[in-house]
Amino acid sequence: MKLFDVYPINNITIERAMGSNVWDDAGNQYLDMYGGHAVISIGHTHPHYVKRLTDQLDKVGFYSNSIRIPLQEELAAALGNVSGKADYQLFLCNSGAEANENALKLASFHTGRKKIIAFKKAFHGRTSLAVAATDNPAIVAPVNQTDNIVFLPFNEEEQLRAYFQSNGNEVAGVIIEGIQGVGGIHVATDLFIRAIRECCDQYGALYIADSIQCGYGRSGKFFSHDFSGVEADIYTMAKGMGNGFPVAGILIAPHIPAKHGMLGTTFGGNHLACAAALAVLEVMEREQLMANAEQMGDYLMEELRKFPQLKNIRGRGLMIGFDVEEVHKDLRKNLLWTHRIFTGEAKPSVVRLLPSLALTREHADQFLNALRKELIPD
Numbered sequence: 001m002k003l004f005d006v007y008p009i010n011n012i013t014i015e016r017a018m019g020s021n022v023w024d025d026a027g028n029q030y031l032d033m034y035g036g037h038a039v040i041s042i043g044h045t046h047p048h049y050v051k052r053l054t055d056q057l058d059k060v061g062f063y064s065n066s067i068r069i070p071l072q073e074e075l076a077a078a079l080g081n082v083s084g085k086a087d088y089q090l091f092l093c094n095s096g097a098e099a100n101e102n103a104l105k106l107a108s109f110h111t112g113r114k115k116i117i118a119f120k121k122a123f124h125g126r127t128s129l130a131v132a133a134t135d136n137p138a139i140v141a142p143v144n145q146t147d148n149i150v151f152l153p154f155n156e157e158e159q160l161r162a163y164f165q166s167n168g169n170e171v172a173g174v175i176i177e178g179i180q181g182v183g184g185i186h187v188a189t190d191l192f193i194r195a196i197r198e199c200c201d202q203y204g205a206l207y208i209a210d211s212i213q214c215g216y217g218r219s220g221k222f223f224s225h226d227f228s229g230v231e232a233d234i235y236t237m238a239k240g241m242g243n244g245f246p247v248a249g250i251l252i253a254p255h256i257p258a259k260h261g262m263l264g265t266t267f268g269g270n271h272l273a274c275a276a277a278l279a280v281l282e283v284m285e286r287e288q289l290m291a292n293a294e295q296m297g298d299y300l301m302e303e304l305r306k307f308p309q310l311k312n313i314r315g316r317g318l319m320i321g322f323d324v325e326e327v328h329k330d331l332r333k334n335l336l337w338t339h340r341i342f343t344g345e346a347k348p349s350v351v352r353l354l355p356s357l358a359l360t361r362e363h364a365d366q367f368l369n370a371l372r373k374e375l376i377p378d
């Protein structure tokens with residue numbers, strides 16, 4: 001049987017990983033400035049993470065949500081603590097798209113309405129509603145097309161307010177990434193987020209903070225939406241939550257009541273997933289990784305700004321993007337094949353940095369030195 005060929009892949013086989021490094025099957029060492037697409041939060045194969053998962057597997061790996069799973073309550077308490085949202089409720093699922101799918105459904109259940117506002121260049125995942133709220137017609141199947149999603153320009157407060165003024169009573173929710181990832185690292189302004197909060201309050205809609213990529217400490221705050229000083233009704237989380245173990249969740253404000261059967265999933269919140277998520281939070285706290293993300297992010301951005309060849313350096317914490325001009329269009333390829341450094345991209349010419357939140361100064365310098373060699377040849 002062949003694999004369904006949907007991923008353009010690099011011909012590299014990773015066999016081992018530790019911290020911000022991975023090794024291929026020929027023993028070559030790579031620096032991971034991509035974090036396996038923003039997933040590696042505490043570093044590859046962190047010893048505490050490996051132990052927590054191994055110990056859990058020795059006890060019980062899975063049972064369904066038909067019984068009590070105290071690890072879920074432990075995780076809810078830890079999440080409430082680290083996020084500062086102890087009064088929110090936690091629903092656990094398995095992927096970013098599923099988290100957004102559930103958040104959008106919940107907004108519709110709760111308000112009894114159908115319209116969702118999303119933004120240009122947004123990416124929210126590939127399940128039916130999440131993909132409909134994603135601004136990329138190439139990945140929206142005919143069956144997913146719906147008039148219920150409206151795309152407004154990102155960071156354009158006046159257009160948001162105008163839409164609410166004419167249609168506010170039909171809007172179930174507004175979904176927005178705190179920092180657009182796939183769209184090319186665009187930070188939602190604090191003013192815009194506050195305008196969303198105000199409009200949602202005025203018209204009884206829910207504000208959904210997609211924190212799949214920009215959340216979980218990557219920005220230096222637990223949710224990048226927190227920079228705005230206002231709270232969302234629903235936060236969606238995945239990627240860094242399990243450091244590679246598939247686990248996702250939504251935090252739901254206390255004013256939204258649950259009803260049995262309203263949401264559900266077989267695998268969501270299983271014993272192993274909770275152990276992975278708890279290990280991540282424990283390491284984040286012990287090693288102060290949010291502070292590290294902020295410091296290393298500031299350092300990288302300051303140093304990147306010294307390269308006149310790189311344009312529009314932007315982001316927050318360890319979610320950084322910059323534009324590369326046509327003459328340097330092979331930069332990512334050269335970083336990978338000459339310097340063995342993984343980076344991310346956004347079409348057509350953005351380099352995205354999404355390393356582990358435990359990135360060291362030494363690794364940041366290794367990346368900057370490689371960049372220097374590529375941009376300023378002797």
Ligand SMILES: Cc1ncc(COP(=O)(O)O)c(C=O)c1O
Binds near residue numbers: 125212
């Ligand atoms: C902002 C955002 N939302 C949702 C998703 C979908 O997550 P998943 O691939 O886990 O379904 C992604 C994935 O890249 C994302 O970046």
